[in-house]
Amino acid sequence: MKPVSACIREIACDNTNKRFQAVNSFSAAQRTRVTMLDVAQRAGVSKASVSRFIGEDRALLSEAIAERIERAINDLGYRPNQMARGLKRGRTRLIGMLVADIRNPYSIAVMHGVETACRLHGYNLVVCNTDRNDEQERQHLAALRSYNIEGLILNTLGHDPDALQELHQEMPIVLIDRKVEQLHTDLVGLDNADAVRMALEHLEQQGYRDVLMVSEPVDGTSSRIERIDSFTRQLATHPALHGAVVTTGAGLRVAIQTFVQAPGNGAKAIFCANGLAALACTQVLRDLNCRLFEDVGLIALDDLEWFPLVGNGITALAQPTQQIGASAFDCLLKRLGGDKSAPLALDFAPQLIVRGSTRQPPTT
Amino acid sequence: MKPVSACIREIACDNTNKRFQAVNSFSAAQRTRVTMLDVAQRAGVSKASVSRFIGEDRALLSEAIAERIERAINDLGYRPNQMARGLKRGRTRLIGMLVADIRNPYSIAVMHGVETACRLHGYNLVVCNTDRNDEQERQHLAALRSYNIEGLILNTLGHDPDALQELHQEMPIVLIDRKVEQLHTDLVGLDNADAVRMALEHLEQQGYRDVLMVSEPVDGTSSRIERIDSFTRQLATHPALHGAVVTTGAGLRVAIQTFVQAPGNGAKAIFCANGLAALACTQVLRDLNCRLFEDVGLIALDDLEWFPLVGNGITALAQPTQQIGASAFDCLLKRLGGDKSAPLALDFAPQLIVRGSTRQPPTT
DNA sequence: ATGCACGCTGAAACCGGTTTCATGGAAACC
DNA sequence: GGTTTCCATGAAACCGGTTTCAGCGTGCAT
Structure with missing residues (x-):
């Protein structure tokens, strides 16, 4: 991470707003916010009542007191300290x-x-x-x-x-x-198995015959394992399809090149196991001067905002991330x-x- | 947001691991973590000393006591509660x-x-x-x-x-x-002025003559205002260049179409004021069947991971975000x-x- | 030997809330 | 009317730390 030069300006501060300048020491001390005790005193009640008011048992309080407390809270702009609340309450x-x-x-x-x-x-x-x-x-x-x-x-x-x-x-x-x-x-x-099934079915329907699955290195990641396992397992149920798996990294370029150039069994497609793999593949294909769609099919698990923009768009299996x-x-x-x-x-x-x-x- | 059906499985839980099943009530109570008092008692010292040990004034403690406390902390796996610390300390x-x-x-x-x-x-x-x-x-x-x-x-x-x-x-x-x-x-x-300057200089050097700046709607955002202002101001110092500004939204497609089709003063380029504007523009250009580079130039403020992948790549002004x-x-x-x-x-x-x-x- | 400064330590107050428990007054009952 | 019940309320303890302050033992000067 090389330092990038930054231009430092001093912001003009119009002195008409004196009140802004006085208060600027945040160094640990000072922290003089309005507390529950302040509210209690102003409302002429005990801390306990205020606590009840801001808590869930407001019902316990009489009409009159609740109103006094409410007014005091608004007057003082009181906001309870979540840290303190959490301490005793555990929430x-x-x-x-x-x-x-x-x-x-x-x-x-x-x-x-x-x-x-x-x-x-x-x-x-x-x-x-x-x-x-x-x-x-x-x-x-x-x-x-x-x-x-x-x-x-x-x-x-x-x-x-x-x-x-x-x-x-x-x-x-x-x-x-x-x-x-x-x-x-x-x-x-x-549902990784289902996702892989959808991908394979789609590819088969579209007439593809050779499928290269590209995953990020597994490294114990369960979802990657599941996707790869489902892929190899489901290939068995799609006799028309032939497949292989590679992972992103140094060897990806060669692997894809080999895949694309090999004689094969018919139309070829790449199945990217996630968004980052899709990024890597798209880069490699671009390097290799391979056109999506004309030269090789591409489907990706995950849908990224730029998928519609590359070539004629990249087919995706969108996850309901939200x-x-x-x-x-x-x-x-x-x-x-x-x-x-x-x-x-x-x-x-x-x-x-x-x-x-x-x-x-x-x-x- | 339509609900997407999810398949719910019950995870098999091997009962050999009984200890995992007993502890499962997180409902407010229980919270029985090891506290500073526990450490103090185990070490045979006061809370104050433990506090000094974990705080910044470990120097005050004698060698012997510090060691006892350290051992107790390790034995018990004590971790101070940041909430409680923050309460008094303000940090x-x-x-x-x-x-x-x-x-x-x-x-x-x-x-x-x-x-x-x-x-x-x-x-x-x-x-x-x-x-x-x-x-x-x-x-x-x-x-x-x-x-x-x-x-x-x-x-x-x-x-x-x-x-x-x-x-x-x-x-x-x-x-x-x-x-x-x-x-x-x-x-x-x-440095928005500088960024705009770089963009305009680059475009001018590359031989572009008409520049359309595309920004997201300003809406009081200072950086957008600065970029647009810089753009209009700096056009004056580049007599060769002619420019206009539009914002993303419903009218974008028409604006870009008009810009591209107008006779103009020479080669045309679009300057996107940020990453989202770049996304919007790229989409529109794609809709209009306009090829980047062949039909219209494009430079964007912000550099997104997919910029290299669209067409022959999108020229960018990368911000040092890190x-x-x-x-x-x-x-x-x-x-x-x-x-x-x-x-x-x-x-x-x-x-x-x-x-x-x-x-x-x-x-x- | 006494006085004094100093360094280490612990008791207790405190941070800002919550919760328990005791209390007092009103309402309800006999 | 006297007792009981109930409810609203406040005092105080508590959460888990930090910080103040007083005490105590020691070393040093007197």
Whole structure:
């Protein structure tokens, strides 16, 4: 990361607004916000009553007192301190989300779903990104725990199942997309077998005969394993199709080149197991001067915003990411509500969006 | 948002692991984590000493006591409760980040920078997404405040400057990309004038003569205003160039069509003021069957991962998003350290990445 | 030997809330 | 009318830490 020069300007500050200048020492002290005691005194009641007012047992209070408190709160602009509330009550209204790679569009989309659901239920989200680094994952888990989050949404490899298991004793956990062996929690994700089935059926219907599946390196990621396994297994039920699997990385270019140039059994298509694989493949195909649709078919699991723009568009199996996120939060909420039933796995179905890259097979 | 059917499976739970089944009531009670008192008792010291040990004044403790405490902490697996720490100390180690649109790649990239910087300094990030909705912004600001975050990074319109000003009395705020009038805080963003200059110079050098700038609707967003203003102003210093400005939305297709078909003064190029405008333009050009490079040039402010893949690649002015994020956090840290100097504006320079869409002008 | 400064330690107050429990007054009952 | 019940309310304990302050033992100067 080389430093990029930045131009630093001093912002002109019109001194007519003197009041803005005085208050600028945030250094730990000062923190002089209006507290529950202030409200209580102003309303001429006890802290307990104020607490009842802002809590769920407002019903206990008399009309008169409630009104006095309400006025005091509005007058003073009082906002209860969630930290303090969480201390005794155990309810911080915080949900943690641990993401393996925040720059993966899938993660973002799911996160958006989670975030929306959180807001609707009065929760807030602490997002941590591990950048696929186990040490960072460890650090973040410790940090999340120390903030007394009420539940955790996990979309990461979980290379330390023991730590997760220990955490699971303290709070509900929902896995997203990636299963962690030995961790008996709810799981929300895609019906990978079904997705692969849809992809293969579509390709076969369109007349393709040779299919190269491109996945990111497996590295224990359950969803990748499932997709690859489903692929190899389902090939057996599609006698017309012939297939192989490769992973992204150094060898991808050669693998694709070989695949495209080989004699083969008919029209050829590439099946990308996720969005990042699709990006990698598209780049390679471009390098190889291979035209989507004319030279080789392409279908991708995940639908990215730029898929319509490349060539005649890239056919996609869109995941209902928003819903996956929302469902994950719902699971958490259910568990927080005391539900102790056996862990569930919610497998959503993808949606096939046909675009130019598979609209009809190249005629060999 | 239509419901998509999900297949629900019950996860087989091998009963050999009985211990996992017993502990499953997260409903408020239970929360039986090891506390500072436990450590103190085990080590045979007072809470105060333990507090000193985990705090910054470990130096005050004698060798013997420190060792006993350390052992007790390790034995018990003690982790201090950040909530409780934050209560008295005022230091929650939480930073808030309010983002207008979490699905904008720019926001994500910056967020990633912020997140990394946070981690390196032991802070955690609470991310809130307003989805460009003022009410949500209000809610989120209130929530963030109630969590005693130590500082706020803001990338949103700030349609309620008074609320922000009030918040600014309590904590440092750093704006990203978007200025808020009347809010005298640090600002980190792009040197928009310079970016526009680079774009125009590049286009002129490459032989383009007519330039259509496409921006998202301004709506008070300072960076958009600056870019448009710079554009119209700098056209004056490039007598060879002729230009116009339109915004994305319903009229975009017609505007672009008109621009492309008009007789004009020479080769034509479109200048997209940000990544989303680039997406919109590319879609329209595709609809219109306009080829990038052959029919019309294209340069975009922001660089997205798919730019190399469309046509012969889209020329971009990449923002140093990682650094923008990191700098924003640094500003915050400086203010938290008590720096009361006048608010600064850090304007980073973009980097020109030439691709096929402007490599040479179409010969008319 | 006494006085004093100093460094380590623990008791207790405190942060801003929640919750338990005791209390007092009104309503209900005999 | 006296007793009981019930309800609204407040005092105080509590959550898990931090911080103040007082105490105590030690070393050093007197």
